[in-house]
Structures are given as C-alpha cells and as structure tokens.
Amino acid sequence: MSDNDEIVLRQWREDEIEAGLRFLTDQFLGTWHDESVGLEQLVFESERFIVMADGDDIVGTAGAYSREVTVPGGAGVPVAAVTGVGVSPTHRRRGLLRRMMTHQLHDVHDRGREPLAALWAAESVIYGRFGYGMAIRRSLVKAAVRDIPLRADLRPEPAGRFRRLDPADAVADMAAVYEQARGTRVGFLDRPGNWWKVKIWDPEWERGGASPFRVAVWSVGKRPQAYALYRVKDDETRVGPEGILRIEELIGVSAAAELAMWDFMTSLDLVRHVEMTNAPLDFPVMHAVTDARRVSIGTGDTIWVRLVDLDRALTARTYSAPVDVVLDVTDPVCPWNVGSWRLRAEAGKPATCERTDAAADLSLSVGELGAAYLGGTSLATLAAAGRVVEQRPGALREASIAFLEPNPPFCNDFF
Structure with a gap:
C-alpha cells in the first residue's frame, strides 16, 4: 500500500472519462454500460473534476457542474453542483475525501463565480463534516x-388540448414550461446546453421493466402550460389490467396546471396505480383528492447546500420578513467564513451582510446556514436540535421567520 504522499490529487483528464466512470460505477454498486461515457461527455467539465491517483490507479474522484439555482426572491444564483464523489475501499480512512472536498471548496471560492455548492448525498452522515446542510426534502x-379522484369542486376543466409525444419531440414545450416555473420555484436548477438531453436519456437498463419515457403536454392555444415525463409498466391479474404509472417529472406554470396534468395522467386507460418518487413536499394532490388517506406519502432528503462565500450567498437571496441579526459562524473548511456577520434586510428587498465586532445574536455553523438557506428548514427547528444557539432573546424567532419560504424548495434534477 502506498504512502499518502504518493497519492496525487490532480485534474481528471478528458481521456480518462471512461476510467473515472468505471471507478464510480463500482463505488456506487452499479453495472457498467458503455453508453455512460457518451452521456457524461455531453456535460463533462474537465477543469472541474479531480481524481486521487495512486500510481496509475484512480482511487478517488470528485467533480462539479456549473449550474444556477433559484433562491428565495426568484434570482438564479450560480451554484457548483457537486457530483461524482467517491473513494476506493482500498484507500479509506486516509484523508482522501477531506483532501478532495477541501480542494474543491477552495477552488470554488478562488473561481469567484459561485457563492454556493450543492449535492445529493448518497449517505447522510458524510457531508455535514464539510459544512453542507440538508436543505431540500421530497x-x-x-x-x-x-x-384518488379529485374533489368534484376542485376537478379542473381545462381548455386547450393534451398531447402525447416522444421525449425528443417534446423538449421545446417542456423547456418553455420549465423555464416559466423555474422563476417561481426555489430549488429549481437551470438546464443549459445539453442538460435536456441528459434529462430524457433513456437506456433500457434504467427502466426497471417499464416502458420508454413518454411525455404528455397540455397547451392552451400555442402556449404549453404543463407536462409530465413518465413511464408505464404493464401488469395484469386474474381480474384484469393493473398498469403502473411512474411519473418522473410533472411541472406546470401554476399549481392549477399541475393539478390538470395530474388529473389527465391518472385517467390513462389501463392504469391502476401511480408512483412519483420525487414530488414537492407541498404537492397539492394530497389536498385535492376526495380521501387524502388513500395517498401514501413518504419523505426523504435530496439536496444539501453549502455556503462557500457566506456574505455573497446571504445577499443573493431575499427574506420573508425584516431581519437584523449578528451571526457568529464556525466553518470547518473555509476559514474566510469564520467570525461574526451582521445580516440586515427589509422584507423582499436586497440584503447586506458585513463583518462586525458586535455581540452575537445567534451562534451556529455554516452547515446550519446551508440547511436554512433555501427556506425549507427552520432555524428554530435546528435550535431545538441543539444546532443553533440563541444569544439575544427574540433573535431566533426573527431570523427563523425571515429565512423561511411559503413553499418548501424542490429540485427535479439528479446530478
């Protein structure tokens, strides 16, 4: 076994995309498929991916995509969408993950483009060590x-028409709906360049025995209002068809448009069951059906957020109520965030965040700020768990109300 000083952190070369992807496939217990290389090449940013190399062997990887995320207030803020993080089981407990995560966060800071990083955590115990906080649930x-019929008084009677399309033929309509929705939904990522090709990528091994992707679009006039990207799986019992509808993504320009699309989708012939594994926490169907208990709802975490440049991140969003608090912040990886910061804002107006010598109102780590940043996790809840300490009476309530959003954040994109 090599010494740690022989393990080199370097850029992931474009000519080793396949080697790196094979490594990651093995780390995540997957099965290798040659087509994966072509998919990754659509969006691969070689300057943002790193490897840990032990001689000729790749023993660790980490990377990021350059995306934007909608934050409270509706702005699209640059975010480093972290992906492809793994360490070989032969090289565990040797500090490789910390080296990569530290390098990556410092690189994001040095680039100066993105005040935030975000990721999907394969294991929830890992990334809190590096200042990430659980920000979005599904x-x-x-x-x-x-x-689950919709209540008669809520059942939509939409004008216009529904169409069913092949995904490649529906991208323009889907993108039009998505872009309109993205400006109003905190947590949505942009989909520039080839990201729509990634979204509709549909290899047979990903289908779980179901059909290829299909798309339903609802339009009024020439304006698409909602779409659903979905699969169906044929099944049958002695009493007849038992088709399963698996909705990958259902988005509308409004909640009413989404309910109209839901009503259409659940009326498809031969479909008896519906599944949606990634829906918003405030998905309105629960409150629109005649018997809410008939809808089985589970929850889970999706996006973890990390404030890379605390002041830039906190001033990139707006706040739901006036706030004037001094935050005493610790940060295990980014020393430029450590210290006391005064955050001031009027409701819905631009904020300021500056260093201060004033006494702290709240003491917390950068991870708690990441969890609360998109407005879906309450600082008061984190305080109840012992993760935020109130130093000035009333400061916790003030900050908690200011950070929260009426609708919980949501992200459709897996990266």
Missing part, C-alpha cells in the same frame, strides 16, 4: 388510481 407518492 415526497414519495403512491396511490391506487381508483382511490
């Missing part, structure tokens, strides 16, 4: 279609 929806 609903997992399952129901028998016969049990």
Whole structure:
C-alpha cells in the first residue's frame, strides 16, 4: 500500500472519462454500460473534476457542474453542483475525501463565480463534516388510481388540448414550461446546453421493466402550460389490467396546471396505480383528492447546500420578513467564513451582510446556514436540535421567520 504522499490529487483528464466512470460505477454498486461515457461527455467539465491517483490507479474522484439555482426572491444564483464523489475501499480512512472536498471548496471560492455548492448525498452522515446542510426534502407518492379522484369542486376543466409525444419531440414545450416555473420555484436548477438531453436519456437498463419515457403536454392555444415525463409498466391479474404509472417529472406554470396534468395522467386507460418518487413536499394532490388517506406519502432528503462565500450567498437571496441579526459562524473548511456577520434586510428587498465586532445574536455553523438557506428548514427547528444557539432573546424567532419560504424548495434534477 502506498504512502499518502504518493497519492496525487490532480485534474481528471478528458481521456480518462471512461476510467473515472468505471471507478464510480463500482463505488456506487452499479453495472457498467458503455453508453455512460457518451452521456457524461455531453456535460463533462474537465477543469472541474479531480481524481486521487495512486500510481496509475484512480482511487478517488470528485467533480462539479456549473449550474444556477433559484433562491428565495426568484434570482438564479450560480451554484457548483457537486457530483461524482467517491473513494476506493482500498484507500479509506486516509484523508482522501477531506483532501478532495477541501480542494474543491477552495477552488470554488478562488473561481469567484459561485457563492454556493450543492449535492445529493448518497449517505447522510458524510457531508455535514464539510459544512453542507440538508436543505431540500421530497415526497414519495403512491396511490391506487381508483382511490384518488379529485374533489368534484376542485376537478379542473381545462381548455386547450393534451398531447402525447416522444421525449425528443417534446423538449421545446417542456423547456418553455420549465423555464416559466423555474422563476417561481426555489430549488429549481437551470438546464443549459445539453442538460435536456441528459434529462430524457433513456437506456433500457434504467427502466426497471417499464416502458420508454413518454411525455404528455397540455397547451392552451400555442402556449404549453404543463407536462409530465413518465413511464408505464404493464401488469395484469386474474381480474384484469393493473398498469403502473411512474411519473418522473410533472411541472406546470401554476399549481392549477399541475393539478390538470395530474388529473389527465391518472385517467390513462389501463392504469391502476401511480408512483412519483420525487414530488414537492407541498404537492397539492394530497389536498385535492376526495380521501387524502388513500395517498401514501413518504419523505426523504435530496439536496444539501453549502455556503462557500457566506456574505455573497446571504445577499443573493431575499427574506420573508425584516431581519437584523449578528451571526457568529464556525466553518470547518473555509476559514474566510469564520467570525461574526451582521445580516440586515427589509422584507423582499436586497440584503447586506458585513463583518462586525458586535455581540452575537445567534451562534451556529455554516452547515446550519446551508440547511436554512433555501427556506425549507427552520432555524428554530435546528435550535431545538441543539444546532443553533440563541444569544439575544427574540433573535431566533426573527431570523427563523425571515429565512423561511411559503413553499418548501424542490429540485427535479439528479446530478
């Protein structure tokens, strides 16, 4: 076994995309498919991916994509979408992950483009060590279609028309809906360049025995209002068809448009069950069906957020109520964030965040700020867990209300 000083951190070369992807496939217990290389090449940013190399062997990887995320107030803020993080089991507990995560966060800081980083955590115990906080949760929806008719007074009667399309033919309509929705939904990522090709990528081994992707679009006039990207799986019992509808993504320009699309999708012939593994926490279907108990709802975490440049991040969003608090912040990786910061803002107006010598109102780590940043996790809840300490009476309530959003954040993109 090599010494740590022989393990080199270097840029991931474009000619070793396949080697790196094979390494990651093995780390995440997957099965290798040659087509994966072509998919990654659509969006690969070689200057943002690193490897840990032990001689000729790749023993660790980490990378990031250059994206934007919608933050409270509606701005699209540059975010380093962290991905492809793994360490070989032969090289565990040797500090490789810390070396990579530290290098990556310092690189993001030095680039100066993105005040934030975000990731999907394969294991929730890992990334808090590096200042990430759990910021977005999802609903997992399952129901028998016969049990969930919409209430008669809420059942939409939309004008316009529904169409069913192949995904490649629907991208323009989907993108039009998505871009309109993205400006109003905290947590949505942009989809520049080839990201729509990634979204509709549909290899047979990803289908779980279901059909290829299909798309339904609802338009009024020439303006698309909602779409659903979905699969169906044929099944049958002695009493007849038991088709399963698996919705990958359902987005509308409004909540009413999404309900109209949901109503259409759950009326498809031969479909008896519906599943949606990534829905918003505030998915309105629960409150629109005649019997909410017939909808099975589970929850889970999705996006973890990390403030790379605390002051730039906190001033990139707006706040739901007036706030004037001094935050005493610790940071295990980015020393430029450590210290006391005064955050001031009027509701919905631009904020300021500056270093101060004033006494702290709240003491917390950068991870708690990451968890609360998109407005889906309450600082008061984190304080109840012992992760935020109130130094000035009333400061916790003030900051908690200011950070929260009426609608919890949501992200459709896996990266």
